[in-house]
Amino acid sequence: MDSLGLSTVTATDGKPATTQPAPTPAEYLARAVAIATENVRNAGGPFGAIVVTADGRVFEGVNRVTANLDPTAHAEVSAIRAACQGTGSFDLSGATLYSSCEPCPMCLASSLWARIDRVHYAATRDDAADAGFDDAVFYRYFEGVDADRAIMPVSDIELPAAERVAPFTEWQHTATRTEY
């Protein structure tokens, strides 16, 4: 992992936490903003995020949507992926996410699925909209405003009940499943 430029314990430096004061939330957030700006100079989007685990390990992510041809490669999702790979767990309970910008609905949902405890951000959804990003539109979509739902209709298609729930039936009958 890259150096954070902060006085913190990382996954790689191995120093005990007691030798240096932990960075403040504002310092973590400033780092997220800094890597967001740096990412623009590296052909990425203007977003950066940091996951700090319950035991103080730090994982970074930046937006690589256009660079990786991956519309889900938002900074927060990238940081969550790095944290999960780094900790060897899909559960980040106790972690805090710091994002350079208010997380979009996908990133908020990803944080919920990752069981992250708390989210802090710097720029707002309106700041992102002013810069040409769709966060504000997508927020309105999830708020259920009819005019905005038209941008992507979602509806179920009826199938026989047994077929419809077959994956869940298989899941419930699989003793080796990993609950999440």
Ligand SMILES: [Zn+2]
């Ligand atoms: Zn996002």
